[in-house]
Amino acid sequence: MNEFDDVVIDIQKLSFSRGDRSIYDEVDIKIPRGKITGIMGPSGTGKTTLLRLIGGQLKPDAGSILVDDENIPELNRSDLFSVRERMGMLFQSGALFTDISVFENVAFPIRVHTDLSDDMIRDVVLMKLQAVGLRGAHNLMPSELSGGMARRVALARAIALDPDIVMYDEPFTGQDPIAMGVLVNLIRRLNNSLGHTSIIVSHDIQETLGIADYIHIIADSKVIASGTPEELRQDDSPQVKQFMHGLPDGPVPFHYPAGDYETDLLRGQG
Amino acid sequence: MRMRILEISVGAFVLAGVVALVGLALNVSGLNLSNSDNTYTVYARFENIGGLTPRAKVTMSGVAIGEVADITLDRDMLMARVAMNIHGNVDFLSVDSSASILTAGLLGEQYIGISVGAEDENLKEGAYIEDTQSALVLEDLIGKFLFNEVSE
Amino acid sequence: MNQLALLGHAALSKLAAFGRAGMMLFQSLVAKPQPVIMFPLFVKQVYFVGVLSLIIIVVSGLFIGMVLGLQGYTILVDYGSEQAVGQMVALSLVRELAPVVTALLFAGRAGSALTAEIGLMKATEQLSSLEMIGVDPLRRIVAPRFWAGFVCLPILSAIFALVGVYGGAIVGVEWLGIYDGSFWANMQNSVDFYDDVLNGLIKAVVFGFVVTWIAVFQGYDCMPTSEGISQATTKTVVYASLAVLGLDFILTAVMFGEL
Ligand SMILES: Nc1ncnc2c1ncn2[C@@H]1O[C@H](COP(=O)(O)OP(=O)(O)O)[C@@H](O)[C@H]1O
Ligand SMILES: [Mg+2]
Numbered sequence: 001m002n003e004f005d006d007v008v009i010d011i012q013k014l015s016f017s018r019g020d021r022s023i024y025d026e027v028d029i030k031i032p033r034g035k036i037t038g039i040m041g042p043s044g045t046g047k048t049t050l051l052r053l054i055g056g057q058l059k060p061d062a063g064s065i066l067v068d069d070e071n072i073p074e075l076n077r078s079d080l081f082s083v084r085e086r087m088g089m090l091f092q093s094g095a096l097f098t099d100i101s102v103f104e105n106v107a108f109p110i111r112v113h114t115d116l117s118d119d120m121i122r123d124v125v126l127m128k129l130q131a132v133g134l135r136g137a138h139n140l141m142p143s144e145l146s147g148g149m150a151r152r153v154a155l156a157r158a159i160a161l162d163p164d165i166v167m168y169d170e171p172f173t174g175q176d177p178i179a180m181g182v183l184v185n186l187i188r189r190l191n192n193s194l195g196h197t198s199i200i201v202s203h204d205i206q207e208t209l210g211i212a213d214y215i216h217i218i219a220d221s222k223v224i225a226s227g228t229p230e231e232l233r234q235d236d237s238p239q240v241k242q243f244m245h246g247l248p249d250g251p252v253p254f255h256y257p258a259g260d261y262e263t264d265l266l267r268g269q270g
Numbered sequence: 271m272r273m274r275i276l277e278i279s280v281g282a283f284v285l286a287g288v289v290a291l292v293g294l295a296l297n298v299s300g301l302n303l304s305n306s307d308n309t310y311t312v313y314a315r316f317e318n319i320g321g322l323t324p325r326a327k328v329t330m331s332g333v334a335i336g337e338v339a340d341i342t343l344d345r346d347m348l349m350a351r352v353a354m355n356i357h358g359n360v361d362f363l364s365v366d367s368s369a370s371i372l373t374a375g376l377l378g379e380q381y382i383g384i385s386v387g388a389e390d391e392n393l394k395e396g397a398y399i400e401d402t403q404s405a406l407v408l409e410d411l412i413g414k415f416l417f418n419e420v421s422e
Numbered sequence: 423m424n425q426l427a428l429l430g431h432a433a434l435s436k437l438a439a440f441g442r443a444g445m446m447l448f449q450s451l452v453a454k455p456q457p458v459i460m461f462p463l464f465v466k467q468v469y470f471v472g473v474l475s476l477i478i479i480v481v482s483g484l485f486i487g488m489v490l491g492l493q494g495y496t497i498l499v500d501y502g503s504e505q506a507v508g509q510m511v512a513l514s515l516v517r518e519l520a521p522v523v524t525a526l527l528f529a530g531r532a533g534s535a536l537t538a539e540i541g542l543m544k545a546t547e548q549l550s551s552l553e554m555i556g557v558d559p560l561r562r563i564v565a566p567r568f569w570a571g572f573v574c575l576p577i578l579s580a581i582f583a584l585v586g587v588y589g590g591a592i593v594g595v596e597w598l599g600i601y602d603g604s605f606w607a608n609m610q611n612s613v614d615f616y617d618d619v620l621n622g623l624i625k626a627v628v629f630g631f632v633v634t635w636i637a638v639f640q641g642y643d644c645m646p647t648s649e650g651i652s653q654a655t656t657k658t659v660v661y662a663s664l665a666v667l668g669l670d671f672i673l674t675a676v677m678f679g680e681l
Contacts, residue, residue, distance in 0.1 A: 287577030300610025
């Protein structure tokens with residue numbers, strides 16, 4: 001395992017379960033500052049859950065999540081909210097506020113956390129929307145957007161305040177190839193120009209490999225591999241190989257845990 | 271503009287609530303603020319108050335001049351003691367006034383009727399009306415009637 | 423034994439829900455006030471919760487008052503006491519029907535809408551994204567809705583009562599020919615402002631608190647799926663109605679019990 005000089009998020013011995021099902025079992029993950037870190041894994045392994053744990057929306061069963069030495073699970077409500085002001089999160093579904101326009105959605109975090117004049121807010125919002133290619137759509141309501149457009153507006157909102165840490169949950173799903181390329185560039189550029197830390201959760205292997213500086217692969221409640229894209233490409237372990245090449249059969253289960261298939265099918269005829 | 275319509279309608283709504291409350295107070299409950307604060311209390315003892323309750327009307331010649339404030343049992347006299355709040359502007363009840371418990375209609379609510387006597391001196395706060403007439407209790411009336419029939 | 427365990431489990435989970443509801447209310451209401459941000463949000467909710475409920479309240483109040491006038495007349499005319507229709511209509515409206523029926527209608531009209539709205543915000547991750555933006559959804563979303571419901575129900579109830587009394591007057595005085603002097607005078611003699619009007623208003627305040635609390639909690643606590651939202655909406659109407667009727671009995675016993 002590599003050691004980083006500057007770790008912004010340090011997850012230690014994290015355990016989390018939903019009911020009887022263990023999602024994380026004593027997992028250690030380090031996120032380097034100023035870099036793009038990819039979190040990959042089959043869907044349903046708990047990638048979104050990990051982001052929610054970092055954001056303090058879920059409490060782990062055990063372990064610590066240090067964001068610049070503040071242990072998220074132990075913060076009280078108001079400290080948690082002030083840590084969150086430094087984070088931006090792009091939700092899988094976009095999660096735009098449906099009762100206000102695209103413009104107001106992007107302006108929302110700015111209005112909440114700053115005292116900027118309306119003119120300045122307008123400039124910032126239009127700049128962010130321009131960056132995601134949707135400046136022309138600022139008057140639309142969220143219900144008038146396609147899923148991919150909504151996700152891009154949500155991205156503009158997530159970066160409206162130039163947060164230190166931006167978490168992207170599946171940013172590439174549902175984007176056409178052009179928008180995809182634009183998004184990849186945008187995330188790259190944001191990260192370079194502002195020195196922000198980005199965490200990208202995805203199962204789009206090629207895009208993530210192309211953009212991330214460092215990648216963790218999660219499966220089976222564990223981190224099965226970590227490393228730079230180069231290291232992972234050369235990794236020989238069957239699990240990593242299977243995942244990197246998208247093969248359905250192998251040590252990484254494609255199926256949600258279940259009993260034997262044949263017995264299940266035959267049971268109906270009994 | 272949409273915001274203004276919203277604000278105006280909310281303002282009108284709250285106003286409608288206040289108007290409704292005032293309407294309930296004045297039209298429905300007949301609240302009269304002017305005389306409620308300025309009253310004086312006089313007492314009367316009755317053998318039997320029947321179904322008289324607190325808040326029952328006190329009238330004179332059929333005009334409401336106050337209400338029953340409180341009904342207690344007088345331990346010494348073994349009678350009911352009724353406290354009445356009389357409007358302050360009705361300050362001409364002579365000390366020999368009489369109070370009777372009357373019934374509105376055949377089965378209606380009971381109230382106190384006061385008729386003024388001849389003395390010059392008037393009732394003051396805390397005074398007692400000595401001349402009282404108890405409620406007519408239907409069972410007693412019937413009993414008396416039957417008794418008279420039999421004894422004849 | 424199994425049945426017993428199941429019962430205990432159900433009771434515990436109800437108790438836990440009650441605890442969560444209490445904590446939610448505490449966290450949404452006990453915070454340093456931010457009037458500049460909160461007031462416009464509150465006004466907007468008063469519009470959705472109160473102004474938009476006005477029509478159903480006025481129409482129901484009118485008809486209930488008219489029915490009371492008609493029923494009261496047919497009963498009382500046999501005893502030659504049709505002048506008492508006014509007091510009967512007014513007392514039943516002011517003490518009971520206005521707060522109770524308003525609360526029931528409110529639970530169906532505004533309560534279910536509140537639950538569905540908050541539930542949908544939860545299902546579409548809007549509440550989560552508020553949290554991540556650093557805004558407490560309890561204070562931003564729940565608190566203004568709660569206060570709006572709390573304020574609107576007494577207002578609606580007062581309007582209901584007044585409209586109902588005039589509905590009774592239309593039937594009694596205009597159509598059935600009760601002498602209007604005695605209709606109103608009898609009413610004013612028997613209805614007391616403090617004992618009847620204010621007590622009725624206190625009921626409405628209590629119902630407003632409970633109904634809105636149930637509505638926002640069911641939305642906030644629902645399963646974030648379409649099925650969960652539909653269950654939560656149903657629960658709001660059922661629980662709120664039962665709570666209103668049960669509380670009404672208790673409040674009536676306390677307020678008017680000694681009569
Ligand atoms: N609210 C919830 N209640 C119960 N189980 C959940 C809930 N949300 C997610 N899960 C379970 O947790 C697991 C991880 O979910 P998630 O983090 O969304 O996966 P993904 O890696 O696809 O983002 C899934 O298997 C899912 O079944
Ligand atoms: Mg996910």
